[in-house]
Amino acid sequence: MVERIGIVGGGQLGQMLTEAARPLGFQVTVLEAAPNCPATHAGARQIDGNIKDPDAIRELAGQVDVVTWEVEHIGARTLCELEELGFNVEPSPFSLLKIMDKYRQKSELRLAGLPVAPMVDLSSLPAWKTNSELAEDAREALGGAVILKKRTDGFDGRKNHVYTGDLVVANEALGSDWGDVYAERIIDFDKELSVVLGRDIAGNIAMYPTVETVHKDSICHTVVAPADISPKVALRTEEIAHEAMKIFHGAGIFAIEMFLRGDEVMINEIAPRVHNSGHHTIEANVTSQFEQHIRAITGMRLGPVGMRAPAAAMINILGTRDEPLAREGLDRVLALPDTHPHFYGKAPRPARKVGHITVLGASREEVSERANLARRELSI
């Protein structure tokens, strides 16, 4: 029976996984290079090491009964080797390999007949062309404005660049070596949606209600649950999520981020892990995404995903400068009804996620308004 859980990465996601695992009697060990990482604040043991270092990952695997992760940009090949050696790794690290390479991820989705944005792999274009020629070819091929993305290592908008014709800026964002850059048609969406779901060892899937996400500067800013969409669109998001899950294997939480334009739903990106668009489930749903992931990877049954309130909103707290966040506003935040701040204990740096606030209430309008009010109370 699984008693010890190993997590590659010890940030806030590892912290909230630890908070969910400990009351169920599990011991958590995280692999993280940064000393005194957030997960340890919640009682996890830490192995100091790089999340891409094969030896460090093997050391973690040797100390636990199941290995999972909280970030994509890790030593996935090492995890694949470990799984083939008989180690218990969830979800399947082979799915992680597919997902880490965004171009491959979307190619697989397109092959499965799932709707994704039109793309061009720049490395498939004539090698003798210059970067600017490649970008122009891509714009022409995709018939409109394009975003250039590194196939790997991009997150929260890093390693992405909306191409405006200025090559200097593009090279600054992506580096001048475009060997692993691909171009994606920019989707002019009405809304961004996300489906967070859990899948157990037996393959059963439990989906949380589809949520609407709002990004600012490519970083998740707010989440509102449930999304304000027609039953037809809601059904479509669930169908797409179910179809997408056939390509990726193993147990755990997955998040499928989507674009909505009119009634048309398109997959933006898939994350094989607990996700920022599911943080509200800690208070707003019967089973949180974090407990659900722990249940799934330890071979247990999934929990109920229903909401405890008609509506919930989550707003991220981002570091603004190299000063600690003003905490004077905390009392005013806590004076608001059904409002729940979560600080991760991270030193604030610009655009760094240092916490989030979840609010529950009677309507989307009410919770969105209150979430924004709460966030403002915490600003310096």
Added chain:
Amino acid sequence: MVERIGIVGGGQLGQMLTEAARPLGFQVTVLEAAPNCPATHAGARQIDGNIKDPDAIRELAGQVDVVTWEVEHIGARTLCELEELGFNVEPSPFSLLKIMDKYRQKSELRLAGLPVAPMVDLSSLPAWKTNSELAEDAREALGGAVILKKRTDGFDGRKNHVYTGDLVVANEALGSDWGDVYAERIIDFDKELSVVLGRDIAGNIAMYPTVETVHKDSICHTVVAPADISPKVALRTEEIAHEAMKIFHGAGIFAIEMFLRGDEVMINEIAPRVHNSGHHTIEANVTSQFEQHIRAITGMRLGPVGMRAPAAAMINILGTRDEPLAREGLDRVLALPDTHPHFYGKAPRPARKVGHITVLGASREEVSERANLARRELSI
């Protein structure tokens, strides 16, 4: 502004206080003699020391911005000295002094006109009398069956003895020195009730709905919220709780345990701390008793205490033997709707609280039944 919280005691109550404090950005340090105590599993720092040791308590106070406690049987006089020296201690340690001595606690309540069981202080009886004569005098004076109690250091029924006339057994339970023993008339109650409330620095009080508690062998076995009582009785329990709080000072969670016989409500005992009869508030109420205590002692406003479901039940998990608890049943427990196990990470010993399970549902009957079912699934 308070940033660092010190707790005297690091058991499961300190653990759940730490779980509530950390996401709000507070650092927690506990004073506990037992190494690797439950609170440290949730990320608290530990000072190794006896909870009655003046030096250890002073060391804790020197490292934090506010001192509180999770158990009564601690160095209260030292805390009083510290408060007089200007240290921030909540709630008032002078109230703790009153409460630690059960005879004094109830004398104060009686003086305030509050209903308590009839008592006799055996030390007030002629000193030349033998223990058996003292016990018989008490029975006569109280006109019925009596329970003999040590004035201090008793909890979970320890240091209590239902006197049956067998002096040998009585001395075994209490020790032959009866200098601090008092006799209480045994109340033939219909139900045991508990009111858990929070009081902030300004004196505002927020009461959780009155719950019914069921004890087995003097240890809390189950809690059902809200209690199945008439509006009149509910109002009476709240009136009594409000009155009782005038005797005890300072901010934090208090629990007022009561007996109900017919429509008559009587105070059994008061605890100046987070309490076993409030564990269900973690899932069942908008603000848990643990967060409420943290809000109160750090000078913040109290949170809403409303329930998230029509009914909730909490059942304790007690160690049965010196073997670890069977965890095979966990998956079956988690398969039950809205059922939430909490393991404290303590080595199971007979009658030792090693965890609890909270269930939410539509009716008292449903949640009580499901809580008992869940508990059975975990048994060896």
